[in-house]
Amino acid sequence: MKTKTSLLFVLALVGIGLVWRFTTPSVPPTTQMSQSLYDARILRDEWGVPHIFGKTDADVAYGLAYAHAEDDFETLxxxxxxxxxKLASVYGKDAAxxxxxxxxxxxxxxxEAGYPQLSAEVRALCEAYAAGMNHYAALHRDLAHAELYPVTGKDLVAGFVHKVPLFFGIDKTLIKLLEPDTQRTTLPPPATSVKRFFDLTSQPIGSNTFSLSPRRTADRSTWLAVNSHQPWEGPVAWYEVHLHSDEGWNMVGGLLPGAPVVLHGHNRRLGWAHTVNTPDLVDVxxxxxxxxxxxQYRFDHTWRDLEVREAALEVKLLGPIKWTFKREVLWSVHGPVIVGPHGTFALRFAGFGEVRHIEQWYRMNKARNFEEWKAAMRLNALPMFNTxxxxxxxxxxxxxxxxxxxxxxGYDxxxxxxxxxxxxLWRDYLPFEQLPQVTNPATGFVQxxxxxxxxxxxxxxxxxxxxxxxxxxxxxxxxxxxLRALxxxxxxxxxxxEExxxxxxxxxxxxxAPIARLVHQALTAAPAQDSLTNAALTILRAWDLRTDPENMQTALAMLAFRTFVDDDMASITTNMLLDSLRQAAHVLVENYGSLEVEWQKVNRLRRGxxxxxxxxxxxxxHAVYGKPDGKGHLIGYLGDSYVLLVNWDAAGKVHSQSIHVYGSATANKLSKHYxxxxxxxxxxKLKxxxxxxxxxxxxxEKEYRPGEELPK
Incomplete structure (x- = not known):
């Protein structure tokens, strides 16, 4: 469902109170302080990757925020x-x-409740990152959204509390409950997609991780592949950094906008990678x-009062003109309550009340051995993710x-x-030691x-x-x-x-694989009624299931069947496959004059x-997901986005190579690293x-302290 439709549901249920607001806010002058509190050096290498050096971990977090703001301030x-x-106060009604x-x-x-319980080190880290953001905003007032400032450490923690449930589909469940065609007894399947903060449309998912022990390698070295598949742009796109402090923080890897720590990567002694998993974490x-x-609602034979509050949604309408929409917000013993077209529902989701996401990742960053790293994982602050x-x-x-x-x-x-x-009303979780896990298998690999x-x-x-x-x-x-990894x-x-x-x-x-079954299903069909479809079936029969750039049959297969890959195989009929194959054939003939076209001519990476x-x-x-451009191309937008291959040789020394789909300037079009x-x-190829x-x-390429890079 598009966000505009979701907004209509929100406004329709408002019981609406409107408050007029006409202001032109400005960045507070307090955001200009920071240089005297923190000392960070930013070293940009020839690829523009920031290496942040500082005496303390807080210094490094401050420099990280500033460097990331240089490359992607709007997304941050x-x-x-x-x-x-407060997204709608800047971006308008679609963000409400x-x-x-x-x-x-x-x-x-x-x-507010959880922040004081974080360690002093993590609070200092978050406050330093906030100071770096504030410093950059003070120096770039024309780019700053004044409604945001000053940023505080709590904003960093809130970013994780907000974003993590989106990975397991809490927003998808909310929207489903508000749809007028929702049946009283059905729910959407467990969500497996990452959501943009103001675009709630589905995204395909994917990530890979492989680890090899010396038992499996020719030279008795150890390998780790960090290979997450994220959108190539936006709030969940990867940013590569190297963080180094005199307090023992020395970490390379990828992070998402608003993260003051590396989320997956490696230090000198160890590394890890995440992929999205889909345990059942949301109940309705x-x-x-x-x-x-x-x-009032019934609970254990008595009527209980719903907690009732009022939400004020400030929405930008035109220029500085804003309206505040007021809406009732309900809560039960289970959690948040939604009044939908078919009833009243309560949600309960894993990890509600948890604020230690940064704490856990920070401890993983600083771990010096397997036991310290596992101790960080036992915090269990992250509600999901294969690792x-x-x-x-x-x-x-x-x-x-x-x-x-x-x-x-006894319940479904x-x-x-x-x-x-x-x-x-569940309250407990599966203990860490009982989670599915594999340690140092005799086979010498995990994936x-x-x-x-x-x-x-x-x-x-x-x-x-x-x-x-x-x-x-x-x-x-x-x-x-x-399947291929195994x-x-x-x-x-x-x-x-090399292997x-x-x-x-x-x-x-x-x-x-599912797509191989789809091809087989299409090829076992009776001959089609039109010559174009029969010609396409002949081409499809010659396809070797490979997606090399030069492959001449892949374009037809991908245009025809790529949208079925994540669907329920049992629901896909042969007629559906043949119709899609016919449409794909028309696209190729109209745009290229042939059914056999090099895959790389269709599958494109575009950036500026x-x-x-x-x-x-x-x-x-080698995952690449593309969207049609209406001219016979699929334009990549998601998949392999940040690849980091790490090796510890037989002596334990670390070596690694990486690649970002675009470059270190993730949104700065004026940079040569765009x-x-x-x-x-x-x-x-990797760098x-x-x-x-x-x-x-x-x-x-250059070295500077935050603010010193600007012309005097």
């Missing part, structure tokens, strides 16, 4: 406005659903409302991380559950590609499905990427560095004036990662 501001519930959700989920209240309860009092790990000692590890509710049996938790009994934890490696050392109740909602499906790593007992690179950039669909062909495809290990990595990306200051200086 949007992320923090969204977490405050986000702001309503922030108040419905009590994000501000959660942060059907409430029985008192017919004599609509503000692959490797270190200089040769350890490898896979964890199906999650804050998974322990639910009562995939649908509505009764909200009138405490029997359905996860948004797939079942029950097929993490070859052989008998996988977690067993029988040990996990259905109520936990742990997925059993296998993506093509996971086929490639499982069949090679002595993997070289590790080749396997990561594999561009083949497994014969057991850069327009390059590339290989890969949906659910391929798209300078794109040519390497399409050729599936070196430098951690030693001497190495960085050998490839130094």
């Amino acid at each position: 501001q949007g992320v923090l406005l969204a977490a405050r519930g 659903p986000n702001d309503y959700m922030v108040q419905l989920l009590r994000i501000g209240e959660v942060v 309860y059907q409430l029985e409302i008192n017919p004599q009092n609509p503000k 692959g790990y490797a270190d200089s000692a040769g350890n490898i590890f896979y964890l199906y991380n999650g804050r998974i509710p322990l639910r009562a049996r 938790w995939q649908y509505l559950v009764p909200g009138d009994t405490s029997a359905t 996860n590609c948004n797939s079942s934890p029950f097929q993490t490696t070859s052989g008998s050392e996988n977690p067993q499905p029988k040990d996990y109740a259905a109520e936990l909602g742990i997925e059993t499906f296998m993506t093509n990427r996971a 086929e490639l790593f499982g069949s090679d007992s002595s993997i070289t560095a 590790f690179f080749d396997y990561k950039y594999d561009m083949t669909y497994s014969e057991h 004036e850069v327009d390059l062909g590339l290989g890969g495809g949906p659910d391929i290990l 798209a300078d990595q794109a040519p390497l990306f399409v050729e599936r 070196p990662v430098w951690m030693e200051e001497t190495e960085i200086r050998a490839h130094l």
Whole structure:
């Protein structure tokens, strides 16, 4: 559902109070302080990647905020406005659903209660990052949204409290409950997509991680692939950094806008990568409302009062003109309450009240060995994410991380559950040690590609499905990427560095993959009634399931079947496949005059004036998802976005290489680093990662302290 439709639901239920506001805010002068409190040096290497040096971790966080603002200030501001519930005050009515959700989920209240409980180190980190944002805003007032300033450390924490539930689809569930065609007994399937902060349309997902121990490598080294698939632009696009303090923080990797720590990457001793998993983390309860009092619901044989509050949604209309829409917000013992067209529902989701996301990632950044890193993971602040790990000692590890509710049996938790009994009100989570995990398997490798934890490696050392109740909602499906990872790593007992690179950039669909089944289904159909479709079937029969840039059959197959890859196979009819194949054939003939066209001519990377062909495809290990441009092209927008391949040699010394789909200037069109990595990306090549200051200086573009880069 588009956000405009969602907004109509919000406004229709407002009971509406409108307050006129006409102001022109300005950046407060207090945002100009910071230089005397923090001392950070920003070293930009020849690719523009920022290496932030400071005496303290707080110094580094301050420099990180400033450097990231240089490259993507608008997105940073949007992320923090969204977490405050003030997005519509800047971007207008289409952002109002986000702001309503922030108040419905009590994000501000959660942060106020939890922030004092964070460690002093993490609070200092967040305040320093906020100071870096404020400093940049003070020096670039023409770009700053004054409604945001001054940024505080609590805004950073709120950003995580706001964003993490979007990864497991809380917004999708809210919207579904407000749709007029929602049935009383059905719910959407568990969400598997990341949402933009003001675009609630679905995104395909994907990420890969592989770890190899010395048991599996030809030179007895250890490998880790950090390979998340995120949108190439926006609030969940990766940004590459190197963070180095005299307090022992020395971390390379990727982070999202508003993060004061690396979210996945490596330090000298260890590293990790995340992929999205889909445990069941959201439940919806059907409430029985008192017919004599609509503000009461039945719970354990008594009527309880709903908590009633008022949400004020400030919405920009035109220029400085803003209106404040007021709406009732309800709460039950389960959590937030939605009054929809088919009833009144309460939501309960994993991790409500949790604010320690930054705390956990910070401890992971600073960990010096496997035990310290696992101790950080045991905080269990992150409610989801598969995690692959490797270190200089040769350890490898896979964890199906999650804050998974322990639910009562006897209910179908995939649908509505009764909200009138405490029997359905879960309070506890599956303990860390009972989560599916694999430690140092004899096979010497672990992998996860948004797939079942029950097929993490070859052989008998996988977690067993029988040990996990259905109520936990742990997925059993296998993506093509996971199938190929098992086929490639499982069949090679002595993997070289070159092979590790080749396997990561594999561009083949497994014969057991969903798209292979679709092709087989289409090819076993009776001959079509038109010659174009029959000609297309002939081309499809010759396709080798590969997505190399030069492949002549891939374009037809991808244009025809790419949108079915994530669908329920049982619901896809042969007629649907043939209709889609016919449409794809028309697109190719109209735009290229042939059914056989090099895949790279169709599959494109575009960034400013850069327009390059590339290989890969949906659910391929070299993942590329494209959107049609109406001219016969698919324009990449998601998939491989930040790739980091890490090796610890037999002596334990770390070496790594990386690539960003575009470049370090993720939104700065005036920078030469706006798209300078794109040519390497399409050729599936990586650049070196430098951690030693001497190495960085050998490839130094510029060095400065925040604010000193500006002309005097």
